[in-house]
Amino acid sequence: MRYLILSDIHANRQALEAVLEQAAGRYDEVACLGDIVGYGADPVFAAEWVRANAKWIVRGNHDKASAGLEDLEWFNPAARASALWTQDQLSLDEIDWIRHLPRGPLPLDGFDLMHGSPLDEDEYLVGVREVVEVSPYLERPLSFFGHTHLQGGFLLHRNGVIRLAPPGPEETEATLEIQPDTWYLLNPGSVGQPRDGDPRAAYAVFDAGQRTVTYRRTPYDVLEAQRRIRAAGLPDLLADRLAAGR
Ligand code: ZN
Numbered sequence: 001m002r003y004l005i006l007s008d009i010h011a012n013r014q015a016l017e018a019v020l021e022q023a024a025g026r027y028d029e030v031a032c033l034g035d036i037v038g039y040g041a042d043p044v045f046a047a048e049w050v051r052a053n054a055k056w057i058v059r060g061n062h063d064k065a066s067a068g069l070e071d072l073e074w075f076n077p078a079a080r081a082s083a084l085w086t087q088d089q090l091s092l093d094e095i096d097w098i099r100h101l102p103r104g105p106l107p108l109d110g111f112d113l114m115h116g117s118p119l120d121e122d123e124y125l126v127g128v129r130e131v132v133e134v135s136p137y138l139e140r141p142l143s144f145f146g147h148t149h150l151q152g153g154f155l156l157h158r159n160g161v162i163r164l165a166p167p168g169p170e171e172t173e174a175t176l177e178i179q180p181d182t183w184y185l186l187n188p189g190s191v192g193q194p195r196d197g198d199p200r201a202a203y204a205v206f207d208a209g210q211r212t213v214t215y216r217r218t219p220y221d222v223l224e225a226q227r228r229i230r231a232a233g234l235p236d237l238l239a240d241r242l243a244a245g246r
Contacts, residue, residue, distance in 0.1 A: 001109065002026065005188040005204045007033035007146030009050070010062065011040030011086065012192025012242075013228075015201040016049065018220030019191055027205050031108065033146035033188070034060025034115035037098070038079065039238050040192050041228035043086045047094050058104035060115040060147065061122050066090065067098040078235040085234060104145075109208060111142040124148050128161045131185060135161075141183045144206070151189025151202040151215055157182045166196055167217055178211040186213055192225075199245030 004027035009016050032054040037043035043066065050057060064070040065083040067090075072080045087095070103121050104114030117123040117130070118137040124147055125131055131154045138156075145153070151166035166189060167174040178184065189202025196202075200217035207214070226239035 001208045002028045003206045003208065004030045005033065005144050005206055006030065006050075006054070006191050007115075007144075007188050007203075008035040008060070008149050008190035008192060009037075009040075009046050010035055010190065010192035011037045011043040011046045012201075012225050013040070013042035013045045014221040014225040015192045016046060018218045019201050019203050022216065022218040023203065023205065029056075030054040031056040031113055031144070032058070033113055033144060034058050034101075034104075034121070035062045035146065036060070037066045037086050037090070038062025039082050039234075040225065041232045041234065043089050044091075044094065046192075047090065047098065051094075051097055056106060056108050056113060057101055058106045058113050058115050059098065059101035059121070063098050063101060067095045069099060078237050082234055082238060085232065105139065105143065107140070110140065111144065111206070112138075112140050114143060114145045116145065116147040118143065121147075125154070125185065125187075126150065128154070128163060131156065131161050135183070138183060138185070142178060143185050144204070145185060145187055146190070148187060149190035149193055149195035151187055151194070151196055151198075151204075151217075153184065153186035155182055155184055166198065166202065167215055169198060172218070173214050173216045176213045176215070178213065184213075189215065189217075193242065194245040195241075197245050199243060
């Protein structure tokens with residue numbers, strides 16, 4: 001079984017469509033790590049696509065915020081404005097669907113799905129120190145997480161924790177072979193708002209039979225995604241950052 005692992009789509013239709021076009025034929029099922037909506041201009045498209053196509057989904061903090069499950073006081077002004085705008089766009093039925101999405105970790109076929117960390121869906125696993133702290137709470141050797149919008153993740157073994165690099169700017173993909181005596185916390189990167197300095201949409205494919213994870217990047221129509229964010233009256237910052245991938 002080959003799983004298309006998508007995270008942090010953030011209502012970016014152009015990025016999601018580019019990912020699906022590039023990934024076509026390379027996967028059997030779709031798993032989604034949350035933050036389907038928020039920031040981008042196409043929350044209805046993103047929510048309906050995930051609802052129809054992803055077999056396993058965990059919710060993210062922006063999904064909670066857009067469904068009224070989160071106190072927006074903790075959000076920065078741009079995130080708060082986009083959560084309120086998103087709430088307005090979604091139908092009651094879509095909001096109800098989001099409200100009932102499970103929080104991670106969600107076990108699946110020998111691996112776990114989570115948005116932030118195994119303890120807290122809102123926690124950012126950015127550095128080695130945070131990974132060491134949460135490692136006792138991992139239940140399986142292979143977990144996928146999102147939230148940081150940084151493609152790569154971490155490999156944990158006896159000698160310590162190693163950070164995994166995403167494909168370089170000249171590369172489209174990088175493949176990782178899953179070893180039996182090692183634990184993994186892997187981040188497919190963000191489809192709709194990458195923050196690792198590479199503006200291309202990010203995702204991963206896990207081949208459970210071959211025991212490989214392939215990180216992939218695809219260019220998409222950033223200008224159109226930006227145009228739609230501005231036309232919706234969302235904060236300029238949300239459009240600007242897509243070009244930089246930061
Ligand atoms: Zn996110």
